[in-house]
Amino acid sequence: MERTLVTWLGFSLSERLSFVIKSGIFLSLCGATLFVALASSYPVVHDTLHNVRHALAVVPCH
Amino acid sequence: MSLRALFAAFCFSSVLLVGLPAGAEELNIYLKTSPALGLLRPFADPVNISLLVTHADGRPVEQGRVDIVLDAPKSGTFLSTDFPAVEGTRLLELVLPLRQGRAGWRYLFPIRGDYRLSVSVVAADGKAMAKTFIIPIRENRTKWLWLGLFCAGLFLFGFAAGRIFTVIPSSVTASWALVFLGAVSSVSGHDRPSTVENMERPSTALEIAAATVGKPTRLRYRAAEGSTATSLLSLSITHLEKHQTVFAIDNVPVEKDYQLDFHFPDGAEYRVNSIAQIPGQSPLRTEQLVAVTGVEPPMTAQIPALMFFLAVIALGLVAGRLSKSLAAR
Numbered sequence: 001m002e003r004t005l006v007t008w009l010g011f012s013l014s015e016r017l018s019f020v021i022k023s024g025i026f027l028s029l030c031g032a033t034l035f036v037a038l039a040s041s042y043p044v045v046h047d048t049l050h051n052v053r054h055a056l057a058v059v060p061c062h
Numbered sequence: 063m064s065l066r067a068l069f070a071a072f073c074f075s076s077v078l079l080v081g082l083p084a085g086a087e088e089l090n091i092y093l094k095t096s097p098a099l100g101l102l103r104p105f106a107d108p109v110n111i112s113l114l115v116t117h118a119d120g121r122p123v124e125q126g127r128v129d130i131v132l133d134a135p136k137s138g139t140f141l142s143t144d145f146p147a148v149e150g151t152r153l154l155e156l157v158l159p160l161r162q163g164r165a166g167w168r169y170l171f172p173i174r175g176d177y178r179l180s181v182s183v184v185a186a187d188g189k190a191m192a193k194t195f196i197i198p199i200r201e202n203r204t205k206w207l208w209l210g211l212f213c214a215g216l217f218l219f220g221f222a223a224g225r226i227f228t229v230i231p232s233s234v235t236a237s238w239a240l241v242f243l244g245a246v247s248s249v250s251g252h253d254r255p256s257t258v259e260n261m262e263r264p265s266t267a268l269e270i271a272a273a274t275v276g277k278p279t280r281l282r283y284r285a286a287e288g289s290t291a292t293s294l295l296s297l298s299i300t301h302l303e304k305h306q307t308v309f310a311i312d313n314v315p316v317e318k319d320y321q322l323d324f325h326f327p328d329g330a331e332y333r334v335n336s337i338a339q340i341p342g343q344s345p346l347r348t349e350q351l352v353a354v355t356g357v358e359p360p361m362t363a364q365i366p367a368l369m370f371f372l373a374v375i376a377l378g379l380v381a382g383r384l385s386k387s388l389a390a391r
Contacts, residue, residue, distance in 0.1 A: 015228075022227045023379050030219075030375050031368065038371075039364040056212055057174075057205035058141040058367050060359035062275060062329045 088118045089191035091181055103202045104143075104173050108307045112166035115183050115191075122163025126185035130167075131155050134325075135175020135199075137363075141370060143173040146363035147276045148327045153177075155278065156322035159315055160185075170301070170308040172327035174201040213374050220375035224382020267346065268336050273354040278323035283336060285318050286346075292317050293346075294339040299324065302331045302351075313339070329356020 013021070036042075037049055038059050053059040095102065096110040113130075115123045137149035153172075158165040160183070171177065177197040184190045267286065273279040283295055298310040309324055316338070326332060331353050338346040 019227050019383060023224075023376075026223055026227070026379070027372055027376060031372050034368050034371055039368060041358050054144045055205055055208045056367075057144060057201055057209050058370070059144060060142050060146040060363040060367065061144050062147065062356035062358055 089123060089183055089185065089189055090116045090118065091183060091191060091193045092116070093179070093181075093195045093197075095197070099198065100200075102171060102197070102199050104171050104199055105304070105306075106170075106202065108168045108170045108310070110166065110168055111179075112164060113181060115160055115163045115165075115185075123160055123183070123185045123189075124162065126160040126183060128158050128160055128165045129182040129184075130158060130165075131180040132169070133178040133180070135173065135177060140366050142359070142363040142366070143175065145173050145275075145327050146359045147357045148172050148325065149175075151276065151325060152278050152323070153325040153327075154309070154323065156311070158311065166312075168298075168307060168310040170306060171197070171199045174199050213371070216371055216374045217378040217381070220378020221382040221385070222378075223375075224379035224384075225386045226382075227379070228383045228386040267338065268334065268348045268350060270334060270350055270352055273326045273332075273352050275326060275329050275354060275357045278325040279352075280321060280323055281334065282321040283316060283319060283338070285316060285338070286340075289340065291341050293341075295320055296337045296339075298335045300333045300335070302333055304330075308332070326352070326354040329354050 036045060038053055038056075040046065050061065053061045092114040094112045094114065096112075097107070102109055113128060115126065115128070117123060131152065132154040134148050134151050134153050135143075137143075137146065143149060154169065156167075158167065175198075177199065179195040179197055180192070181195065182190070182192040267284045269280075269282040269284070271280045281297070283297070285293055292315050294313040295316045296310075296312045296314070299308050300306065301308050308327075314320060331351060334350045334352055336348045340346065
């Protein structure tokens with residue numbers, strides 16, 4: 001995928017910058033996933049993961 | 063004898079004559095819990111709490127009343143408890159009679175932290191005494207274990223991603239986080255979305271105000287009109303989902319009415335039972351179901367936990383990259 005992007009954009013990134021960008025995207029996805037799983041009030045998610053939230057001791061629930 | 067020495071002798075005599083009797087008038091208040099204080103855990107088992115009030119010479123105060131106020135631990139740490147709406151709020155406010163110097167009730171502490179139990183005693187002869195106890199509740203060790211395992215999983219997840227990102231990106235997706243979440247704990251349902259509805263309210267002597275998490279709810283028992291006899295009231299509140307008694311008092315003498323403020327800690331269904339024993343009559347039993355309105359935790363309580371978990375993943379990312387770099391050398 002990275003090679004495709006490099007070909008498409010016409011320039012290459014340094015390995016360090018590439019790592020930072022990929023890590024940023026990765027952490028954003030993880031943050032969104034964690035938010036949905038542990039903080040959202042959507043009933044299906046909340047009811048399914050209610051015990052998980054309480055089991056972790058530091059995740060607030062109602 | 064100089065005037066100064068005479069004054070000093072007078073002061074000393076005053077202390078002996080006035081101070082010692084005043085000390086003898088003092089009341090002592092003792093707190094006892096079962097299980098013992100160091101063994102209490104949140105939402106584990108209801109705790110038997112008893113107060114013993116004695117005179118200075120150790121004799122129990124025969125009659126009197128105890129005003130009890132229980133306040134929840136204040137929030138203040140970076141990470142909140144699992145019931146942030148309860149933190150720093152008033153949990154219980156009631157008055158109990160002293161019988162042979164004792165008063166007791168059962169209570170289920172909802173969160174970890176240091177609770178403040180303020181006790182104010184007024185004896186039948188008018189003597190008064192107030193004291194505040196700190197009740198420390200430690201978090202359940204199983205929860206810390208789960209949290210540690212969850213963090214270890216997040217760290218390993220970040221570690222793997224860090225190694226992959228350092229060389230060739232892979233098609234790892236964030237769906238792994240959901241897979242891990244599913245494995246952390248057994249999946250089970252929760253109480254349905256709560257409503258303000260108070261179910262099955264028969265024409266009883268027990269009145270319960272609309273219950274909402276975050277503030278105490280008033281429970282009021284009224285003796286039958288025209289009744290002059292003192293009835294003995296037993297009252298219990300049960301968490302229906304957890305099948306646990308969260309509060310109970312036994313055989314409290316009530317003349318006309320009795321009221322207490324109880325803070326329902328979560329948006330679930332509770333059953334409130336009361337039994338009034340009136341001399342010469344059959345016991346009057348009432349039962350009410352209370353659906354407590356839940357309150358969504360504020361973002362200020364949710365964000366720190368999410369930031370903490372993201373920091374663990376980020377730490378794993380850095381560790382993974384370092385391990386890959388060091389291995390390549």
